[in-house]
Amino acid sequence: MAKVLFLGPVGTYSHQAALQQFPNEELIPVTSIPAxxxxxxxxxxxxxxxxxxxNSTNGQVxxxxxxxRDFMQADLSPSVEVVGEQYVDIAHCLISPVPLSEEQLRKVDVIYSHPQVWGQVKDYLSDLETKYGKTAKIDCSSTAGAVERCIAEYATDRKITLAIGSRxxxxxxxxxxxxxxxxxxxGNTTRFLILKRRDESSEIGSQALPPKGxxxxxxxxxxxxxQDDPGSLIDVLNVLREYKLNMCSISSRPFHNQVQSERKWQYCFFIEFYGNYGTDYELLAKRFDENCAKWIHWGKFYRNALYYQIP
Structure with missing residues (x-):
């Protein structure tokens, strides 16, 4: 039986994603994404x-x-690879430790949830504050952790707080x-990646792209x-165009180059592209070498069928 880590505790959307991907394996909660x-x-x-x-509403996690990014920033060889994806419908609920009357709800001044959630329920919270008054929004490591926290506070001192989480x-x-x-x-949906430890024999860097076939x-x-000269990003993307590869995603995060310390501000780019029949991946890798200061191929996986579902 495989052992599968997910962002806990039990009841998170990450738990749901793990169940979808690994319904018959041992699922093990951890306290954070870095963990x-x-x-x-x-x-x-x-x-x-x-x-x-x-997330389809709130963007990057x-x-x-x-x-x-930090693997590249520290010049570390990647120790994990991406082998799959999952999609989970996100249906948030406002949750209380006990049934509340209208008057009790009016007195609640704290709501807990994961920081990614606030942007997904912004209009709802605005309407809630108009009706019942302003509440403090406090971050938790997970939505399930937020529910556990408001339960624990009620059990300890009968303090009523709320959480936003799943059914x-x-x-x-x-x-x-x-x-x-x-x-x-x-139709709010979160996309999850499935990771596995990269085998010691796995190739990285310029030799890491999948073979023909x-x-x-x-x-x-x-x-x-x-470098940041005009056209330097386009030069990389033109490699995909040259090989008729369909790029399906691009994004970026700030990057501090610890090797070239005189450059205090750069970006690490994230792209996803579909493989193509007849592509010479060895030549493609050489073209990436020519146009990138550094690059890592994190893995390849089939598109999950849930990607195509219409909400």
Whole structure:
């Protein structure tokens, strides 16, 4: 039985993603996204990790992006690879430790949740504050952790606070759903990556692209350009055009080059592209070498069928 790490506790959306990908394996919660990477790398008993990457409403999960970036920033060889993806419908609920009257709800002044959630329920919270008064929004490491925190505070001193999380986390903690379906946008979805420890024999850098015949998978690559002259980013992207490769995603995060310390501000770019029939990946790798200061191919995987579902 495989051992699979996910951002805990039980009842998070990461837990749901892990269940979708690994319904019959041992699922092990960890306290943070960095802990998921660290334990997967350091503990040979662990087989996979499940981490959130982006949300259809609120964009990047920066904690995850920055962990990929930090490998390049520190000039470290990648110790994990991306082998799959999952998509989870995000249906947020306003959750209380106990049933509340209108008057009790009016007195609540604290709401807990994961920081990624606030942008997904902004309109709802604005309406809630108009009706009941201003509340403090306090970050937790996960939505399930937010539910556990408000439960614990009520158990300790009967203080009533609220959390925003999933129906599953409310059910697991025997909490009360004050209101369900509070997302500002219908069809709100989070995309998760499936990670595994990179084998010692795995090739990295310029030799890491898939061989011929492994076409039509999604390739996940990070890179830093050689210089900030006009057209330097286009030179890299033109490599994909040259080989008729369809880029399906591009984003960036700030990058501090610790080797070239005189350059205090750069960007690490993240791209995903589909493989193509007949592509000479050896030549493609050489072209990346020519146009990037450094680059890493993090893995390849088939597009999950949930990607194509219409909300």
């Amino acid at each position: 998921c990477f660290e334990k997967l790398i350091s503990d040979i008993d662990m087989d996979y990790g499940v981490v959130p990457l982006e 920066v904690f995850t992006y920055d962990l990929f 599953a986390s409310a059910s697991l903690n025997k909490a009360t759903i004050v209101e369900g379906g509070i997302n500002d946008v219908n 492994d076409e039509m998978k999604v390739n996940f690559v990070t890179f830093v350009i050689n």
